[in-house]
Amino acid sequence: MDAPRFQPHRYEQLAEQLTREIQAGRYSPGDKIPGTRLLAETHSVSINTVLQAQKLLENQGMIEAVPRSGFFVKWRGKDAVQLVKSPAKATLKPILVKRQRLALDLIQATGSKTMVQLGAALPHESYFPGQELQRIAARISRADDTGFMRYEVPPGLPSLCESLALRMLSYGCEVSAADILVTNGCHEALIIALKCVAEPGDVVLLESPTYYGLLQVIDTLGLRAVEIPCHPESGMDLDKVEDACQQWDVKACIVVSNFSNPLGSCPDNNQKQTLLSLLNSFDVPLVEDDIYGDLAFDGHRPTPYKHFDTTGEVLYCSSFSKSVSPGLRVGWLSPGRYTEKAAYLKFTQNIASATLNQRVLDEYLRNGGMDKHVRKIRRRYAANIGQCIDLIKTTFPPGTRTSQPRGGFVLWVQLPGEFDTTELYQKALEHKISIAPGYLFSSDQRFKHHFRINCALPWEPILSPALRALGQLLN
Incomplete structure (x- = not known):
């Protein structure tokens, strides 16, 4: 059976190539990337293709525009918020999984229309066709x-x-x-x-x-x-x-x-x-x-x-x-x-x-x-993830770490050792915000200093205020 191959647009290919060059260290945080005309000539593409690629990279948080100066590699990744640590070494042992009713209880408890749903990995209805x-x-x-x-x-x-x-x-x-x-x-x-x-x-x-x-x-x-x-x-x-x-x-x-x-x-x-x-x-x-x-x-x-x-x-x-x-x-x-x-x-x-x-x-x-719909939402998710990481850097306690996903729409957050996200979950509920505390993500309820947030929500008036409120609770 023959199948169509869904190829990325040319501007997406250019953005991907520039991303690889940034990740490989060709351009470091704070470096200026080549100008629009030079990129167009170097890669044999139109000016409009370059502009679209620059916009995509900006939405993804890879670069930022400086007025009358051009685009610069953004201070992100390990330079901005430390990458979440790999799980500590644990003894391998088969465990009969129990008490997962707790997860359903939490989901049902946060099902209110007035609750900000940072806890459920479910995009906002405006992100669906x-x-x-x-x-x-x-x-x-x-x-x-x-x-x-x-x-x-x-x-x-x-x-x-x-x-x-x-x-x-x-x-x-x-x-x-x-x-x-x-x-x-x-x-x-x-x-x-x-x-x-x-x-x-x-x-x-x-x-x-x-x-x-x-x-x-x-x-x-x-x-x-x-x-x-x-x-x-x-x-x-x-x-x-x-x-x-x-x-x-x-x-x-x-x-x-x-x-x-x-x-x-x-x-x-x-x-x-x-x-x-x-x-x-x-x-x-x-x-x-x-x-x-x-x-x-x-x-x-x-x-x-x-x-x-x-x-x-x-x-x-x-x-x-x-x-x-x-x-x-x-x-x-x-x-x-x-x-x-x-x-x-x-x-x-x-x-x-x-x-x-x-x-x-x-x-x-x-x-x-x-395919048309997915091209649109993945750009929005990339922008939201980048904005969430940047906001966590400035509003959460020092020592907070986050994952650095290259797709999807969830973010894994690791707080400094003195914080217990079960307590944060209860406090957040009082402010009409749900999060998914880390103990839900293990059969033996480890990861008590971690929690997951859903970034597939409109930045304003939902996601940004909710993250700032969590930062205030933690501080």
Whole structure:
């Protein structure tokens, strides 16, 4: 099946190249980057392309404009707010995940319309293409066709399976429509994937810190978790992965592959291939959650682990909840060699996913709306992340550290040792602000000095005042 390759615009390519040069040290913080005309001549592009690239880099917080002087590399990264530390070394031990009801209690407690939702990893409704989706849904409903009233039994709406396969092909994954199973969001895809490879009492490997929704899934399935320390940029400690596989009969390794939640880590292709090769040597399947992969700030989508899968042991999960609409609850699973078992589990779990929602997403993908929308929101998320880091630098206590994500929209914050984010959570609630305290992101409630914030909110009048209020509480 041929698939269109979604190439970044020329200005995005130029911005990415300049970013690489900055990160490689060619231009240091405070250095002036080449002028507009020189960049246009050097890279054989138009002046307008350069201007767009400069604007993108400025939104991402990489450069800043100085009137009548040009653009300069911004004092950010490790020069501005120290990078969050890697987790301290911990003894590897399988833990039966319990008490994850606490996470649901916190979510329900902060569901008020008057609460500033820094705690939930959910973009503000203004960041979704609501009007376009409504128009598509209305058009389908008005049509002289009652097809959306029927079950679309597993694997799902055939045309949507084709659209999703094309999308995965554009990521570099060799799949067809027959390899796709439509699910009720990524959450259900993860549940089905884990049921395919593990049973109650089995040992699975998790990133540490990890997404608390995944801990809830493991709690529900009765699995035992071994938490693998993660580097804020490169992800899982591969030596610890090998140690765990040698000590226990590991049934699965679960990763948020690109711009992980909450750390924002994104391993490079070599690291991904090394992890996959290591797991293959122990016959351990990889369950991949790639829900943030489309949200790369530089427009270059990272490669999924699924691209490197030669054995059918990568079970790829994703959805549109972070990019298009959480309410439609449309996700998918590409389960590799577990396709038949996954379809059966889906049918016994809830028969089928909603047909109308599948049709709406399918039309939205086919008319090109998704890619146009994602180009817009990832620029906004990049700008918000940069502004959040800068504001934390000036308003939070000295010694505060943050992650430095290159995609997604969540920020992991580490406070100095005297601060307990459980107490901060309670104080923030009194000011109608929710945060996600660090203990939620571990099966044994570590990370008490950390918390996660959602940056996919309008800077004014929501995000900036809320962060300033947190700074006042901490100071």
